[in-house]
Amino acid sequence: VDHALSGGIRWFTLNQRTELGVVPLQIKMKDHPLKDAKQKGGKFYYTVKCEIRQYPIQSEELTVSQILAPHTLDEFVQGTSMGRYNTESWK
Structure with a gap:
């Protein structure tokens, strides 16, 4: 992250699963990913x-087609068929 993406601030391509399948997205990190890292x-x-x-x-x-x-x-x-609906049901 630090060397290849300048600490995560450079745009890079990430393959992400979406409703259209897996597509490459251009993303940029807003913070350093290890900033709040937790070890467990x-x-x-x-x-x-x-x-x-x-x-x-x-x-x-x-x-709609899906x-x-x-x-x-x-x-x-x-x-x-709309014929089965009685539009004057209040009468």
Whole structure:
């Protein structure tokens, strides 16, 4: 961290799992990762806040297609019948 990333302040690529799968993200650490490190059972545990240049967001279209799979949105809409709903139920 100190030598390769100048203490973590340089941008670097990290493969991260997202809803789109594993994608490379450009990140930069906001603090040194060993600043608040804790040792437990011979292992070091640390957390660090990072900046992410651009986080990929899944499109609405892809989300809808995944929810409705194996059907399409058109099949879902055409299969919906509003005729069974009584719109004058208050009478």
